[in-house]
Amino acid sequence: MSSAALAADAACRASEPAVSAPARLERLASRLKRREPVRILAIGSSSTQGIGASSPAFSYPVQLQADLTRMWREAVIIENAGKGGETIAETVERLKTSLGTDRLDLVIWQVGTNDAVKGIDEGRFAALLREGIDAAQALGVDVLLLDQQYYPAIKDPDRYERFVGLVGATGASEQVPVFSRYKVMKAWGQLSADVLNAMLSSDRFHMGDRGYDCMAELIADSLHSMVAAVDPTPSLAVSAARRP
Numbered sequence: 001m002s003s004a005a006l007a008a009d010a011a012c013r014a015s016e017p018a019v020s021a022p023a024r025l026e027r028l029a030s031r032l033k034r035r036e037p038v039r040i041l042a043i044g045s046s047s048t049q050g051i052g053a054s055s056p057a058f059s060y061p062v063q064l065q066a067d068l069t070r071m072w073r074e075a076v077i078i079e080n081a082g083k084g085g086e087t088i089a090e091t092v093e094r095l096k097t098s099l100g101t102d103r104l105d106l107v108i109w110q111v112g113t114n115d116a117v118k119g120i121d122e123g124r125f126a127a128l129l130r131e132g133i134d135a136a137q138a139l140g141v142d143v144l145l146l147d148q149q150y151y152p153a154i155k156d157p158d159r160y161e162r163f164v165g166l167v168g169a170t171g172a173s174e175q176v177p178v179f180s181r182y183k184v185m186k187a188w189g190q191l192s193a194d195v196l197n198a199m200l201s202s203d204r205f206h207m208g209d210r211g212y213d214c215m216a217e218l219i220a221d222s223l224h225s226m227v228a229a230v231d232p233t234p235s236l237a238v239s240a241a242r243r244p
Helices: 026-033 060-072 088-101 113-118 122-138 157-173 181-191 193-199 209-230
Strands: 038-044 076-082 106-110 142-146
Touching (some): 026 038, 026 142, 026 209, 038 060, 060 076, 076 088, 088 106, 088 122, 106 122, 122 142, 122 157, 142 157, 181 209, 193 209
Parallel strands (some): 038 076, 038 106
């Protein structure tokens, strides 16, 4: 299936809205209004790195960069800082290093799956999540959180969903938008097992090409809506058509 057709069916948008606690992305909107390039850091673990995709070109950051460039008609540069298997304690240190060395407009932080799976302390997880958000906000960098993935073989759903809830609650308290990947993927499974499996790679854990493509599309549309809400001028509220 071609890239243009990967997300064409309605299943991609089985759960709407995809973002809880939407926020005004002031820095991002300001850059676009001035027609300046946008620099985004996509950080997280294997889902950011693109494990499960058939090639790096199908990772969500690569596809998101193309989507946003088309949508905003401005240069969008997304650095893929995904590192498979990483927990929040490791990621937050890399995030702070990047914030200290790079001029960033937005951080997209995919977080929490490995912490939930590996049994990390919930209180420690929430504290580190706030620490990373605070570090970005102190520099005026916008943040979008991506919560945990849903997958069929979750061993302790109650505990896992507590971690999902921690991301949502922290985003709300810190006034940071949260893209609810968990809700989106669970909605795919509720449509049918076949729909969910089509979005996953052969390991039935990571997303595959189709799932990453859908996630990139939904994130792009969510970012577009939040930016346009800051300043709905023609230069920002451009067509949200994803592909020609």
